[in-house]
Amino acid sequence: MEQQIIIACAIIIIILTAAALILWYKKRNYYPYAAKHILTRREYRFYQLLRQEAEAHGCMVCPKVGVKDLLAVTDTKNYMKYFHKIAQKHVDFVICDHDLHVLFAVELDDSSHETKDARCRDHFKDKAFAAAKIPLKRIRDIDEREVRRLF
Incomplete structure (x- = not known):
């Protein structure tokens, strides 16, 4: 039982770390720009x-x-x-x-x-x-x- 709790906690930590890395990577590569015409x-x-x-x-x-x-x-x-x-x-x-x-x-x-x-x-x-x-x-x-x- 104790081993299952440790494995579950490890899996949760891995998932949270992966999610944080994905968010960090997306934010680092986030450029909210689009082309527009130079004149109205x-x-x-x-x-x-x-x-x-x-x-x-x-x-x-x-x-x-x-x-x-x-x-x-x-x-x-x-x-x-x-x-x-x-x-x-x-x-x-x-x-x-x-x-x-x-x-x-x-x-x-x-x-x-x-x-x-x-x-x-x-x-x-x-x-x-x-x-x-x-x-x-x-x-x-x-x-x-x-x-x-x-x-």
Whole structure:
């Protein structure tokens, strides 16, 4: 009887150890990611018009570009302070020549830009791009005439 209890306990310990190892292995190899389209439907519809117009002008369209990739922080003493202000921001589209020199950036605004916080973020972005002498153009309506006016 005592031997059966010892064997049962050993089996339980082995099962629990195996379960713990399996859970540990699964957690270690758990990556909860799935591919998604880089643009929303609205942004993609706008991109199609923008690309057509850009190509007519010999330009390229780069979607979802990080602001940190477009603007350099010039204040070396406070570099990190100013870098953090742009590090997590992006612009919807950047129009470049074929040598990838930035001509201007485009923000496709919608109703989400009407909140106080969004207006503050937009204001900061407008001022930062102006300081870098990169035109930042905002467009609200997806319309061929509006897209042509960007160029």
